Amino acid sequence: MASRTSLPYLRASLRHPAAQLPPLRVLAPSITCRYASRLSRGDRRERDQPKKKKRARTEFINQSLKNAVQFSLCDAMRYNRAFEVGRPPTSSKYDLAIRLRTIKNGPAVRNRLRLPHAVDTSIRICVICPPDSAISKQAINAGASLVGEDVIFDIVKEGRIEFDRCICHVDSAQKMNQANLGRILGPRGLMPSAKLGTVTKDVAGTVKGLIGGSEYREKLGVIRCAVGQLGFTPEEMQRNVKAFVGNVKKDLALLSDRINKEIHEVVLSSTNAPGFSLNGDFRSPTSPPTRDLAVL
Amino acid sequence: MNVERRMKKLKAKLLDIRIGPGAAILSSDVKKIHLEFARKINDGHFGARKVWRNYLPRLKYHNPAISMTINRTDDQEGPATLTIHFAPHSKSTSPTASPAPTSSTDPSTPPPDYNPSRRVETIDMKHKQDSEILSRLLELTKATPYEASPDELVELREVDDNKMRSDRDKKAQMRLNQIRKQEEALLAQAKGAGKLEGASL
Numbered sequence: 001m002a003s004r005t006s007l008p009y010l011r012a013s014l015r016h017p018a019a020q021l022p023p024l025r026v027l028a029p030s031i032t033c034r035y036a037s038r039l040s041r042g043d044r045r046e047r048d049q050p051k052k053k054k055r056a057r058t059e060f061i062n063q064s065l066k067n068a069v070q071f072s073l074c075d076a077m078r079y080n081r082a083f084e085v086g087r088p089p090t091s092s093k094y095d096l097a098i099r100l101r102t103i104k105n106g107p108a109v110r111n112r113l114r115l116p117h118a119v120d121t122s123i124r125i126c127v128i129c130p131p132d133s134a135i136s137k138q139a140i141n142a143g144a145s146l147v148g149e150d151v152i153f154d155i156v157k158e159g160r161i162e163f164d165r166c167i168c169h170v171d172s173a174q175k176m177n178q179a180n181l182g183r184i185l186g187p188r189g190l191m192p193s194a195k196l197g198t199v200t201k202d203v204a205g206t207v208k209g210l211i212g213g214s215e216y217r218e219k220l221g222v223i224r225c226a227v228g229q230l231g232f233t234p235e236e237m238q239r240n241v242k243a244f245v246g247n248v249k250k251d252l253a254l255l256s257d258r259i260n261k262e263i264h265e266v267v268l269s270s271t272n273a274p275g276f277s278l279n280g281d282f283r284s285p286t287s288p289p290t291r292d293l294a295v296l
Numbered sequence: 297m298n299v300e301r302r303m304k305k306l307k308a309k310l311l312d313i314r315i316g317p318g319a320a321i322l323s324s325d326v327k328k329i330h331l332e333f334a335r336k337i338n339d340g341h342f343g344a345r346k347v348w349r350n351y352l353p354r355l356k357y358h359n360p361a362i363s364m365t366i367n368r369t370d371d372q373e374g375p376a377t378l379t380i381h382f383a384p385h386s387k388s389t390s391p392t393a394s395p396a397p398t399s400s401t402d403p404s405t406p407p408p409d410y411n412p413s414r415r416v417e418t419i420d421m422k423h424k425q426d427s428e429i430l431s432r433l434l435e436l437t438k439a440t441p442y443e444a445s446p447d448e449l450v451e452l453r454e455v456d457d458n459k460m461r462s463d464r465d466k467k468a469q470m471r472l473n474q475i476r477k478q479e480e481a482l483l484a485q486a487k488g489a490g491k492l493e494g495a496s497l
Contacts, residue, residue, distance in 0.1 A: 063298065063299040065299065068302075069303055079310060079357065081357075082313050082356045082357035085356040085366075086331070086348050086366035275306075291361075292360040292361035293360055295360065295361055296365060
């Protein structure tokens with residue numbers, strides 16, 4: 001009998017203590033045994049023991065992807081397109097996040113690459129080289145928007161800087177230094193210098209590298225990079241994603257033997273969409289024809 | 297972030313895109329839907345924006361081949377229209393062709409496979425509710441509503457359950473915090489009173 005009467009009390013203490021108590025209850029002196037920390041008696045004893053010093057974690061936690069829903073590229077793109085409907089296509093981008101299994105400290109992966117299909121093509125490049133020469137023609141063909149020598153010096157001195165990057169040919173470097181552009185271009189980080197590789201012999205190659213190039217680096221165990229414009233077809237995206245992931249893998253292999261980094265998860269997202277974990281397939285049986293997925 | 301929690305959130309979002317008002321498959325001769333309305337909701341542009349935010353993602357998900365574009369103007373007194381472009385289904389376009397990205401902000405660009413023998417229908421969205429506009433759109437495009445599969449219905453129930461549970465827990469936690477704060481306030485008051493008494497003695 002005694003055990004039966006004590007049961008409801010036990011059960012009540014097991015339940016959420018706040019759910020049944022009216023707020024006024026606390027005004028009366030509290031006699032019932034209710035632990036503020038919501039720890040049971042055993043837990044309390046454990047807590048009052050002097051704490052063992054925890055060893056600091058050296059690796060980022062990577063949760064198992066066993067229960068994660070993963071998508072093929074086409075399916076992820078279909079959802080992305082739905083989330084991005086009606087957004088200006090120039091402002092929305094696909095981006096890729098690569099989660100690494102890695103230690104917290106140590107060298108970070110950092111590199112730049114040229115994607116097969118450039119994401120940001122709006123960059124304006126100025127090339128300082130003798131106008132009407134073979135070099136200038138090459139630079140224009142490579143995508144430079146401004147080419148010349150004295151004309152550019154005059155424009156810059158007037159304060160009109162209509163470019164985002166500046167490259168100088170070796171032969172024109174002396175002329176440029178004499179023109180005293182450093183005071184204007186220097187603070188903006190546009191002044192070409194041999195140290196940064198912006199004073200080169202191969203102007204066309206540098207311009208090409210700048211136009212389609214994108215930079216990436218590891219931050220908190222994740223590498224992020226924009227990999228596509230919204231209007232890209234799944235095939236174009238596939239090539240870009242492959243190029244990016246392949247390049248990252250190469251970087252990981254190049255690290256010293258003692259450091260082991262591996263790719264844990266690859267997530268595709270876009271500006272206004274949630275992230276979709278990719279399973280590595282291009283398309284699933286239910287995905288729509290690839291041609292449809294590029295329609296804005 | 298916890299994978300379980302992340303997936304729960306993602307599933308709810310995707311389910312919301314797949315089923316709900318606006319989840320319908322439009323007839324195959326619809327080529328493009330273009331919305332034109334003002335940036336702000338004053339002067340009857342509220343319904344248009346709601347259509348875009350609530351229904352257009354669902355329509356886009358179920359009809360990925362239809363071009364859906366939006367142009368938002370700064371002219372608040374201007375019209376709010378929804379234009380549907382029809383064109384007979386043409387088989388001539390090769391399935392491998394990669395269409396160039398059309399501008400989403402320019403109403404004049406034709407859809408990739410431009411067909412001159414097309415028909416255009418317009419819905420005036422000004423001063424109209426979003427549901428009203430949607431039913432008119434579905435009627436004009438001869439849409440067949442998307443039927444949720446049994447799996448999706450089960451998922452939907454799970455999402456609802458989760459929401460209910462989280463609401464309940466939220467309330468319980470609020471109550472708990474309230475009690476804790478009251479206790480703390482009482483304790484502080486008692487301490488303050490004790491100090492005062494000690495000082496007077």
